[in-house]
Amino acid sequence: MAVNPLGAVQVGDFGNPKVISGYAREVISGGQFVTGSTAAGVVSSGADSLLTSDVKFYLNGSGAIVNGIALATAASGALVPVAVEGLFILPANGTIVGGETITSAGADSIMASAIAGQLFGRAITGATSGLFLVAHVRA
Numbered sequence: 001m002a003v004n005p006l007g008a009v010q011v012g013d014f015g016n017p018k019v020i021s022g023y024a025r026e027v028i029s030g031g032q033f034v035t036g037s038t039a040a041g042v043v044s045s046g047a048d049s050l051l052t053s054d055v056k057f058y059l060n061g062s063g064a065i066v067n068g069i070a071l072a073t074a075a076s077g078a079l080v081p082v083a084v085e086g087l088f089i090l091p092a093n094g095t096i097v098g099g100e101t102i103t104s105a106g107a108d109s110i111m112a113s114a115i116a117g118q119l120f121g122r123a124i125t126g127a128t129s130g131l132f133l134v135a136h137v138r139a
Contacts, residue, residue, distance in 0.1 A: 017086025
């Protein structure tokens with residue numbers, strides 16, 4: 001299963017997705033699932049210590065841990081906006097029923113899951129492998 005060929009497709013009428021910006025550690029395409037990766041101790045206890053350049057994202061092939069969905073294509077070293085919450089059209093890996101909790105399945109798809117610590121959101125509509133569904137993503 002590949003990423004949605006149309007990139008990050010946001011749907012819904014409750015507003016814009018929640019977005020954080022950071023820098024791509026590699027080439028990232030819009031719609032791909034990404035994970036945060038930074039050195040330890042890049043911030044202190046004050047908000048003034050956080051710089052956008054402290055936040056970096058990489059592609060996560062395993063699917064076990066995901067921080068969000070890239071909203072745009074970015075070259076390595078370029079700024080990339082990442083949605084950490086919102087409604088998106090995503091490809092299914094396996095059968096998913098509307099209302100089920102979901103996790104990332106690798107290859108930028110989602111699957112049904114109830115494994116604590118790996119929840120990525122909840123399906124709004126259902127789908128079977130290779131088809132698309134609407135999901136509320138909450139990384």
